[in-house]
Amino acid sequence: MRNLPSRNSLMIRSFVLQPNARSGGVKKKIVRACASKTPLSDLISRPDRFKMESDMQRLVAVLVLCLLASAFSPTSAPAGAGQWTSFEGGRARLLASGGSGDDYARAWVEIELQEGWKTYWLQPGDSGVAPSVTLRMAGHEIRPTLVMPAPQRFREPHNVWAGYKDRTYIAMDVPTPDAAGSLRLEASVFLGICQQICIPLTLQLAAPLEAEDNKFREAETLEAMSPLPETLEAAGLTPEIETADDRLIITFQSESLEDARDAELFIAEGPSGLRLAAPDPASDNGDGTLRFEMPILKEKDDMSGKELCLLLVIGKRGYVGSVDLPSM
Missing domain, CATH: 2.60.40 (Immunoglobulin-like)
Structure with missing residues (x-):
């Protein structure tokens, strides 16, 4: 198969959740997802490259401090990443980027599943359970537009459904309120996860909103492994x-x-x-x-x-x- 173009990525609109009335849910340019031609790079930005210090002494000092910090903080997470929350069959965490000076924050729910476990796509089929996310930030409740990578179709003897195994994520743009100082993003995430039977699951996740120039590589790695759909x-x-x-x-x-x-x-x-x-x-x-x-x-x-x-x-x-x- 010849390579298809990899530009002009597109978000798929979830019609399980409705956009927030105050803000429209996400940028107006992606509300009508099927008709949009907006490159995904305009919506979920890429991390800036890390610039190393040229002074060797300062570099050594930084490395020593990092080693000491990791020794005393074994559960610390990267900037903008929440702690992992474990559940039967896997674990999940919230990633966030974009501070109080930005109109929109970017967020991802990263999901890792153990071998033999699966979870559902946004349109899973008649017998599936679509994921949903409700966000809270600075006293505001937000129901964002959700996006997921291309799913697999699972054909079972009495059921056909769409979803994922191993690893996936839910991406979303989040309008930020007019609030000064650091922000904390909280997410109530509903998932259906399946092994021999399917289990409904609600997770409470959280992550700090870091400034725009402090984006991290975790989200870029997710999208490189499982790209979001293109037009x-x-x-x-x-x-x-x-x-x-x-x-x-x-x-x-x-x-x-x-x-x-x-x-x-x-x-x-x-x-x-x-x-x-x-x-x-x-x-x-x-x-x-x-x-x-x-x-x-x-x-x-x-x-x-x-x-x-x-x-x-x-x-x-x-x-x-x-x-x-x-x-x-």
Whole structure:
């Protein structure tokens, strides 16, 4: 498979949580996620490079102080990172960046799962439990727009759902209140985690909000390992949609898709009243075409012209965009 463009990343809107009325939840440019062309780098910034001191004596002194501090503070966390909270099947922590002088803070809920455990995507399927996050800062409660990396589809004997194993994260932009001094971000995080059975879980996490020039590498590492979705448009992918025999057929055709293997298509958001079964994985047959067929399980009213937000996943990369539904 040829490499697809890696620029112009895009956030997927979670419609489980509504934006905060006071601030709109996040920057206006990402509220309509499927139609946005805003690069993710404009929304979740990259850490600045660390500049080393040239004076060797000062460097040695800093190293000695760091060693002493680590010896007496074994549970200390990096700047902007909260402590790990353990639970049956894994652990989680809150990362935050952006101080009181910034209009928006950036936050991530990092989730590490033990072998054999899984958790759900924002649109997990009929039997899944979507994650949710409520934030508190300076006396304000915020319900942010949530973003996650491209999920996997798990096909079990009696269930098909979307989620993650091993490690994932939830990213979000957070409007900061007009408050002086240091800020502390608190998060109430609801997750569904599964092994042989699924367990609902609520975690209370917290992290300090560091100044913008003190961003740390943890968030950059997360996004490098599991990138957030990019736009279909930026990748040169235009979906074609049609109906046939109570099935919705979506086709992608591009030279960049040649030799694509086991691609998955997810519905990131759809109109109320429409239910679609999960399609089978699709592989290119040599001409750069991916074809997905989804049985229409339920249709209420006329869906013609209404928007369907799609997430195409190839390997670890996700590509998101919207398409208008045809007459059904």
